[in-house]
Amino acid sequence: MPLQVKRLLLAFAVFIAIMLVLKYFLTPDSWREYGAYRGKALTEISGKEAKYVEMETCAECHDTIAGLKTQGLHVSVQCEICHGPGYKHADDPDNNDLEIPRERQFCLRCHTKNMASPQDIIKQIDAVEHNEGEECITCHNPHQPWL
Amino acid sequence: MESLYEALANLDGFIYPNEIALNWDLLIVMYPYITGLVAGAFILASLNRVFDIKALKPTYEISLLTALAFMLVATMPLITHLGQPLRFYEMLITPHLTSAMAIFGFVYLWYLMVVLLLEIWFDYRYDMVIWSQQKKGFMKFFYKALTLWISDTSPESRKTDEKFGYFITVIGIPSAFLLHGYVGFIFGSIKANPWWSTVMMPVIFLFSAMVSGIALVMFIYMAINYLRRKKTDIFCLDTIAKYLFYILILDFTLESLDQIHRIYEADESFDILKILVRGKLFFTFFIMQIGIGTLIPITTLGVLQFKKPRERTRKILYLIISIFVLVGIFFMRWNVVIGGQLFSKSFYGFTSYKVNLIGGTDVSLSLLWFIVPFFILAFLIWLLPPWKKFVEKTN
Incomplete structure (x- = not known):
């Protein structure tokens, strides 16, 4: 051999x-513990700080609003969908305020006329013709919207 | 929350929540682009060696060194995009067969260690021995280390170099095909995405890689000669241009075939893809990829096959074409990577993507990983200058 x-x-x-x-x-130690990944990745991910809480946690303090919501069309919409992640607020309400979106554009994200969205489930309006310039919450209570 | 609302304003129609923001940004466009340049540059070198195309001889070493320079940073866009710089080596030490991406460690190491480095080593071994005898101090030691402390310059040893170098080039061609075919496979095998999922994807990636690699070597060859104030071998340029022309035609035909197949089949995803290509991808697909990157180069190169203007005009045309092709192939990668993430898998809506020119990291890092190989190449050419090889003397 050369x-x-x-x-x-x-x-x-x-x-x-x-x-x-x-x-x-x-x-890594836990490589292939369950499959082709680090087994410890699961505990690392579950150990991350939570950002969201569930509606029940909100209802512990905001029981009036929660009660109102159970009777309205937004019953299945989680509080945090509009108000943002609530973990920190639930943990320390005095120092962590949540968003209260009031502008018309916010509601239109779901309720503007969109042929691709299911119209019988999410009510849609023509944003140009329907009370242009008015804030939606002047007439509709977001916690118990009426039609 | 603020950024989510901003992102929501850029949506059209219906889109699933996990499709709003693109997971693969500009850096993932750079990954197949850079890998393609490696495969293409190597295939140009192989054309010279295996098929003995003598006119390409001046670009042989430049092609190999270009391939190596770009290969060394090929993983960097992925590593920087993952954002886990302290865990990147796990890709190399924990490969497995259950994921196409996890095979990358094998593919990369095979191509770098067994093909590129070995071919360059056999090609330069004799010269490195001579340089180690001529140089002094650290450089003497460095060249000696590169030769693995072998100082044999006998004709037999040179024959062995030649024989093994040839053998590795022969292995290298399917390896280069596999390397870039593999990158295409990563996209082509994602069956949930109709823009990507086609068995043609590895083949299209391979041919576009060859096109971009050849254009890059053509550009670098002219740039090196300009910087060294040497005359560019026009016969060599004409030959590169001829091969670029042939492979461009093949590449364009294959991509057209893929599109024709898609248009004729017109499955349930066709409507959304039609809107995508005519809308959000119009500029990058029709103007940049097909117009600038394919039709203008094919037409110009086609005309040059029959009608040869003055040498100087030809050189300027070749320079412009090489840049056009490089830009066109970049946009081909863009259209695949970004295009495939712009439409919803519900086929009812779109998201949008804007590169972060200011504030983000995608543009700056992508530029960095495109520029760094040129510096590595400058170093490699300084270390292993192709024009100082001792071929003529011994022959």
Whole structure:
């Protein structure tokens, strides 16, 4: 075998040995615990700080609004869909205010006329013709909207 | 919340929540682009070696070194996009067969270590031995280390270099095909996305890679000669242009075939794709990819096959064409990567994507990973100058 080929094979053997050593030491402990990923990734992800709470948590303090909402068309719309993530607010209400969107454009995100949206489930209006310039909440209570 | 509302303002029609923001941005456009340049540059080198096209000889080493320079940063757009720089090596030490992306470690190492480095090593071994004898101090040691401390310059050893170099080039051609075919496979195998999911994808990626790699080497060859104040071999340029012309035609035909197939089949995704291509992708698809990147180069190169203007005019045309092709292939990657994420899988709506020129990281990092290979190439050419090789003396 020619000298340069021998030397190359040696260099490759050294490289492969280094890779095997690195593989031994650097492969995460929980690799392949369940499948082709780090098993510990699951606990890391579940350990992340929560951002959202559920409607029941909101109802603990805002029971009047929650009661109003159960009778209206927005019953299935979670509070945080309009008000944003509420974990911090629930944890420390004095220092973490939530958003109260009042502008017309906000409601139109769901309720503007859109042929691609299911019209029998989400009520839609023509934003140009329907009381242009008025805020929606002047007539409609977002917690118990009427038609 | 603010950014979500801003994003919502850029939607049309109905779209699922996880489709609002694009997961793969400009950096993921750069990944197939750079990888394609590697495969294309290598295939141009192989044309010279395996098929013995002597006119391409001046670009042989430049092609190989270009391929290596771009290969060394090919993973960087992915690593920077993932945003986990301390875990990137896990890609290389935990490969497995259940995900196309996890195979990347194997594909990358095979191509870099077994094909590119070995071919360059066999090609330069003799010269590095001579340079190690001529240089002094650190450079002497450095060249010696590169030769793996072998100082054999006998004709037999040179024959061995030649034989093994040839053998590796022969292995290298299917490897280069596999490398870029693999990148196409990543997109082509995503069956949920009708813009990507086609068995033609690996083949289209491969041919567009060859087109972009050849254009890049043509550009670099002219740039190097300009910087060295040397005359560019017009016969070599004409030959590169001829191959670029042939492969451009093949590439355009394959892509057209894919589109014709899609148009004729007209499955349930066709309406949304039609709106996508005529609307959000109109500029990048029809003007940049097809117009600037394909039709203008094909027409110009086609005319040049029959009618040869003055040398200087030809050189200027080749320079412009190489840049046009490089821009066109960039937009081809853009149309695939970004285009595939712009429409909803409900087929009822669109999202939008704007590159972050200020404030974001996608443009600055993409530019960085496109510029860095040129610096690496400058270093490689300084270290292994193709014009200082000792071929003539020994032959």
